Amino acid sequence: MIFLIKGLLIGFTIAMSIGPIALLCIARTLKSGRLAGFSSGMGAATADGFYAMVAGLGVATIIRFLGDYKSSFFVFSGLFLMILGVKIFLSEIPPEKISASGKDYLKNYFSTFALTIVNPMTILSFIAVFGTLGIGSDGDDHFSVLSISIFVLGAFLGSALWYLILCTGIEYLSKKFSSKSLTVINRVSGIVIWIFGILTILSIF
Numbered sequence: 001m002i003f004l005i006k007g008l009l010i011g012f013t014i015a016m017s018i019g020p021i022a023l024l025c026i027a028r029t030l031k032s033g034r035l036a037g038f039s040s041g042m043g044a045a046t047a048d049g050f051y052a053m054v055a056g057l058g059v060a061t062i063i064r065f066l067g068d069y070k071s072s073f074f075v076f077s078g079l080f081l082m083i084l085g086v087k088i089f090l091s092e093i094p095p096e097k098i099s100a101s102g103k104d105y106l107k108n109y110f111s112t113f114a115l116t117i118v119n120p121m122t123i124l125s126f127i128a129v130f131g132t133l134g135i136g137s138d139g140d141d142h143f144s145v146l147s148i149s150i151f152v153l154g155a156f157l158g159s160a161l162w163y164l165i166l167c168t169g170i171e172y173l174s175k176k177f178s179s180k181s182l183t184v185i186n187r188v189s190g191i192v193i194w195i196f197g198i199l200t201i202l203s204i205f
Contacts, residue, residue, distance in 0.1 A: 007154020
């Protein structure tokens with residue numbers, strides 16, 4: 001139970017950081033509603049859960065692969081963010097939200113999953129967390145795998161909970177603003193996401 005609680009707290013805290021994923025969820029919520037934003041957040045939460053599992057189990061091959069190609073991943077991630085930033089900046093928020101279909105939700109999910117999975121910093125964060133908490137270091141293999149699995153589940157649920165709260169709050173607040181005001185907010189989000197893309201690429205130098 002303690003590992004589940006730790007996972008919830010860590011997953012929630014890591015997801016709370018205001019970065020490109022959060023801004024992307026906000027932009028999609030403003031345009032198409034809470035589910036559009038939340039489906040994006042779930043993609044990131046799934047990737048976080050995967051990397052938490054890899055870090056906890058110490059899958060050296062994957063960790064080494066990410067380290068060897070870290071620069072390539074940063075470039076890909078940065079370009080992806082820059083493209084998304086421009087796309088969001090150029091879009092306008094209509095008076096009535098654009099209805100999203102199941103295909104749109106899947107597209108949102110996989111785009112943020114891909115964006116998070118190519119970011120080596122995600123797994124490095126979880127490696128640091130596992131090292132600090134001492135999870136999986138008790139010498140009992142069965143218990144280690146079990147404790148890690150429970151922690152990963154907690155991290156996923158904590159991350160998902162944050163994105164649900166974020167998107168629900170943004171949808172509520174969006175009703176207080178005009179479509180013109182929301183378009184301005186959307187464009188600011190696009191600019192910031194584009195800047196994140198530039199900084200991601202520059203971080204390899």
